[in-house]
Amino acid sequence: MAEHSEHIVSPKIYGIVLAALLVGTYITVQAAKIDLGRWNIVLALTIAVTKMTLVILFFMHGKYSARRTKLIIASGFFWLAIMLVLTLADYTTRHAEPSRSQLVTPALNTPV
Numbered sequence: 001m002a003e004h005s006e007h008i009v010s011p012k013i014y015g016i017v018l019a020a021l022l023v024g025t026y027i028t029v030q031a032a033k034i035d036l037g038r039w040n041i042v043l044a045l046t047i048a049v050t051k052m053t054l055v056i057l058f059f060m061h062g063k064y065s066a067r068r069t070k071l072i073i074a075s076g077f078f079w080l081a082i083m084l085v086l087t088l089a090d091y092t093t094r095h096a097e098p099s100r101s102q103l104v105t106p107a108l109n110t111p112v
Contacts, residue, residue, distance in 0.1 A: 007064035017058045024051045041091070045084065 028047050036043060057063040062073050 007061060009058065009061070009064075013058060017054050020054055021051055024054075038092075041088070049080075 024047055028044065031040075031043050031047065034040075056073060062070065065073075
């Protein structure tokens with residue numbers, strides 16, 4: 001019977017990654033308060049992908065996995081990139097529509 005040993009990550013590394021995730025969450029909250037126009041989604045997705053990468057690499061032990069597992073992880077990122085490009089391509093071709101709260105009937109000067 002072959003022995004199977006898992007890589008043991010020190011608690012110090014877990015603490016550093018946890019601190020980085022908490023800082024990332026704080027940055028996400030602060031970034032939501034800033035109006036960057038079209039760059040809001042880019043910033044939010046950058047922060048989210050960074051946090052996701054930390055979780056996959058350390059908490060899910062992707063960094064210490066076999067090559068086949070790393071290939072599956074990379075293909076997941078490739079698929080995510082395809083979906084993001086298609087979504088953002090659709091998003092950038094849409095015209096801004098006024099919200100319903102901004103619509104006012106001219107005769108009565110009241111919201112619709």
